Amino acid sequence: xxxxxxxxSTLSVQxxxxxxxxxxxxxxxxxxxxxxxxxxxxxxxxxxxxxxxVGEKKDQxxxxxxxxxxxxxxxxxxxxxxxxxAVYFCAASKTGGGNKLTFGTGTxxxxxx
Amino acid sequence: xxxxxxxxxxxIIEKRQSVAFWCNPISxxxxxxxxxxxxxxxxxxxxxxxxxxxxxxxxxxxxxxxAERLKGVDSTLKxxxxxxxxxAVYLCASSLxxxxxxxxxxxxxxGEGSWLTVV
Numbered sequence: 001x002x003x004x005x006x007x008x009s010t011l012s013v014q015x016x017x018x019x020x021x022x023x024x025x026x027x028x029x030x031x032x033x034x035x036x037x038x039x040x041x042x043x044x045x046x047x048x049x050x051x052x053x054v055g056e057k058k059d060q061x062x063x064x065x066x067x068x069x070x071x072x073x074x075x076x077x078x079x080x081x082x083x084x085x086a087v088y089f090c091a092a093s094k095t096g097g098g099n100k101l102t103f104g105t106g107t108x109x110x111x112x113x
Numbered sequence: 114x115x116x117x118x119x120x121x122x123x124x125i126i127e128k129r130q131s132v133a134f135w136c137n138p139i140s141x142x143x144x145x146x147x148x149x150x151x152x153x154x155x156x157x158x159x160x161x162x163x164x165x166x167x168x169x170x171x172x173x174x175x176x177x178x179x180a181e182r183l184k185g186v187d188s189t190l191k192x193x194x195x196x197x198x199x200x201a202v203y204l205c206a207s208s209l210x211x212x213x214x215x216x217x218x219x220x221x222x223x224g225e226g227s228w229l230t231v232v
Contacts, residue, residue, distance in 0.1 A: 006155075032219070043117075043204070043223040044156065089155050099144060099208060099219050100169055103155030 006104030117224035131193035138207030
């Protein structure tokens with residue numbers, strides 16, 4: 001089955017700096033890659049997603065890039081703010097896989113003042 | 114738009130006892146999921162329903178876990194008997210459709226979760 005690895009497990013940045021979280025996946029048939037943000041004690045919330053027919057997608061301060069050849073995708077957050085502090089999860093799924101999401105192990109992002 | 118509703122939010126039980134969690138998905142969402150999230154880990158799919166049929170239950174420990182979605186709307190996840198390692202957050206989620214489609218139609222929305230502590 002699919003295996004998703006995520007790095008780093010913790011990330012500390014200064015407010016205003018950029019943060020990058022990287023994920024790799026094992027199943028070359030995976031074609032949908034969402035990113036979820038989970039604040040302490042809260043539900044995971046979708047912040048951005050990308051499909052395999054696109055190499056990059058942006059939404060304000062958040063962007064995701066996908067390299068299908070290398071089977072890795074990354075989340076980029078620019079101009080970080082304290083409210084960006086949370087755990088971020090990457091995930092992957094594929095057509096015919098029943099929409100089943102395989103999640104990474106999460107990255108604890110801390111934005112320091 | 115109302116989100117995915119779950120209850121109870123918190124439950125503490127002793128090992129070998131039973132527990133049941135309830136989920137009401139977003140209205141009109143055909144696909145319902147139960148995920149288990151152990152502290153410090155990413156969510157892991159336990160079972161997936163399409164309407165009232167099971168699509169995937171390959172990671173459900175069937176000797177102790179069961180789930181049903183009898184009328185294709187609400188769902189119940191039961192654990193009997195519970196073990197210490199079942200301590201986790203049980204997340205219910207739903208999506209409008211299964212598989213590819215128009216942008217956003219297969220987006221998975223999560224509930225707040227049911228926190229289970231087995232002592």
